[in-house]
Amino acid sequence: MEKTQPAADVSLAWFETMKRYWGMDPQQFAFGLMSRSKQITYENVGLRDPDFLAGVTRWFAAKQRALGYQVDVANPPPPMFTPFRLRDMQLENRVVVAPMDQYMAVDGVPTDWHLVHLGSRAVGGAGLLFTEMTCPSPEARITPGCTGLWNEAQAAAWKRIVDFCHAQSKAKLCMQIGHSGRKGSTQVGWERMDHPLERGNWELVAPSALPYAGDSQVPREMTRADMDRIRDEFVRAAKYADAAGFDMLEIHCAHGYLLSSFISPLTNLRTDEYGGAIEGRMRYPLEVFSACRAAWPEARPMSVRISATDWAPGGLPETDLLALARAFKAAGADLIDVSTGQVVPQQKPVYGRMYQVPFADSVRNEVGIATMAVGNITTADQVNTIVASGRADLVALARPHLANPYFTLQASAWYQHPGQSWPLPYLAGRDQAYRVAQREREDWKAGREALKPPTHEVKGGAARRAA
Ligand SMILES: Cc1cc2nc3c(=O)[nH]c(=O)nc-3n(C[C@H](O)[C@H](O)[C@H](O)COP(=O)(O)O)c2cc1C
Numbered sequence: 349m350e351k352t353q354p355a356a357d358v359s360l361a362w363f364e365t366m367k368r369y370w371g372m373d374p375q376q377f378a379f380g381l382m383s384r385s386k387q388i389t390y391e392n393v394g395l396r397d398p399d400f401l402a403g404v405t406r407w408f409a410a411k412q413r414a415l416g417y418q419v420d421v422a423n424p425p426p427p428m429f430t431p432f433r434l435r436d437m438q439l440e441n442r443v444v445v446a447p448m449d450q451y452m453a454v455d456g457v458p459t460d461w462h463l464v465h466l467g468s469r470a471v472g473g474a475g476l477l478f479t480e481m482t483c484p485s486p487e488a489r490i491t492p493g494c495t496g497l498w499n500e501a502q503a504a505a506w507k508r509i510v511d512f513c514h515a516q517s518k519a520k521l522c523m524q525i526g527h528s529g530r531k532g533s534t535q536v537g538w539e540r541m542d543h544p545l546e547r548g549n550w551e552l553v554a555p556s557a558l559p560y561a562g563d564s565q566v567p568r569e570m571t572r573a574d575m576d577r578i579r580d581e582f583v584r585a586a587k588y589a590d591a592a593g594f595d596m597l598e599i600h601c602a603h604g605y606l607l608s609s610f611i612s613p614l615t616n617l618r619t620d621e622y623g624g625a626i627e628g629r630m631r632y633p634l635e636v637f638s639a640c641r642a643a644w645p646e647a648r649p650m651s652v653r654i655s656a657t658d659w660a661p662g663g664l665p666e667t668d669l670l671a672l673a674r675a676f677k678a679a680g681a682d683l684i685d686v687s688t689g690q691v692v693p694q695q696k697p698v699y700g701r702m703y704q705v706p707f708a709d710s711v712r713n714e715v716g717i718a719t720m721a722v723g724n725i726t727t728a729d730q731v732n733t734i735v736a737s738g739r740a741d742l743v744a745l746a747r748p749h750l751a752n753p754y755f756t757l758q759a760s761a762w763y764q765h766p767g768q769s770w771p772l773p774y775l776a777g778r779d780q781a782y783r784v785a786q787r788e789r790e791d792w793k794a795g796r797e798a799l800k801p802p803t804h805e806v807k808g809g810a811a812r813r814a815a
Pocket residue numbers: 446447448449450479480481524537600602653687722723724725744745746747748
């Protein structure tokens with residue numbers, strides 16, 4: 349019951365919000381309808397009706413071609429392998445390495461660990477890589493191991509990483525800047541996450557003096573002077589990110605960190621113009637975003653990561669989510685990176701595969717802005733399903749990239765896609781990977797055939813229909 353009902357629910361939601369898809373071309377509309385409940389995916393449609401899937405793939409490639417991208421329409425790539433542009437930044441494909449804190453910085457300076465971590469994922473073929481949440485001041489850090497961007501040494505260390513990725517791959521790099529707010533001064537991810545440091549704590553600030561959990565430090569309510577200082581620190585970090593050569597900048601407004609806790613009605617109890625209705629609660633995050641936008645080069649894109657729901661009673665309603673996305677769009681955001689939750693410890697998320705995609709869908713198709721989906725997306729098939737159905741433009745994978753930096757290269761072999769760039773020293777591996785993947789696909793198809801009902805039943809059905 350617990351599995352069937354949510355599946356039926358997402359299907360129901362599709363019909364309830366069908367109006368938002370009316371402007372889509374018939375191929376995308378039809379594919380979206382079929383894949384609405386997550387049971388039928390891109391590959392699955394291909395097993396049921398190869399001609400239909402070929403039509404959707406061809407249509408998607410032709411659409412990208414019409415938008416001005418170099419896409420082979422005669423031999424169309426799967427949607428995940430089509431390029432995508434934000435301002436002057438063009439990505440090779442739709443796969444993104446999601447931001448992932450490594451807790452390995454020393455005094456905020458990224459180390460060789462970060463070079464190898466990001467470098468190998470750049471070489472692994474993803475179109476876009478996010479840095480972990482990087483903090484504009486020492487007090488903005490979540491943990492003592494978080495990266496920073498408040499001095500020259502940090503900017504120089506980031507530049508080394510960016511330069512390597514640019515020289516050795518086609519990957520673009522996005523710097524994520526964030527301030528921890530009331531979730532700061534805590535232990536690293538593999539210790540007691542979100543719990544205070546045992547010693548060496550620093551003062552926390554937040555929109556309201558509410559601790560995160562029972563044993564959390566109590567933050568101080570921010571004054572206007574704090575707001576000015578922290579906004580200026582974000583701008584300083586944006587300028588260092590520019591100097592380090594990043595292609596894109598993201599402002600982290602999700603997961604209960606400082607800017608997120610302004611947005612959520614559960615964590616912002618202010619009675620001044622920075623609290624109250626959504627217009628007040630998003631005022632300071634928008635101010636920070638706009639100040640960074642003004643400092644960040646016009647030709648380079650910016651995104652915002654948001655928590656689209658708090659998964660808790662009294663949390664952010666959908667109307668506020670849409671108002672928030674509209675306001676960031678008007679302020680010059682090019683992409684909304686749609687995550688959820690982690691705002692309050694009493695959250696009750698409904699997990700499942702691709703569980704946050706409906707929020708990316710809602711923002712993209714209600715507000716008319718590019719979105720990035722993230723959260724329990726683990727296969728190339730799911731990436732294709734999300735992109736082909738127009739639920740998001742980019743698809744970010746976090747944990748799958750920890751286990752497998754070469755996710756995208758392996759997917760290019762699975763689809764026998766010739767257009768994905770591989771590092772020159774790895775070309776011999778590419779040829780073998782394509783051969784092995786072809787055999788695996790044949791075995792997979794044969795296995796699927798074997799699972800089909802016995803032919804006499806099918807014949808029986810046909811005979812009945814004929815009669
Ligand atoms: C180790 C780890 C560190 C993370 N650090 C960040 C971070 O710095 N900034 C952020 O926005 N999200 C962070 N996240 C969240 C991921 O970006 C992503 O939204 C989440 O893990 C869900 O995606 P997944 O199911 O593909 O892992 C982190 C996730 C993991 C697993």
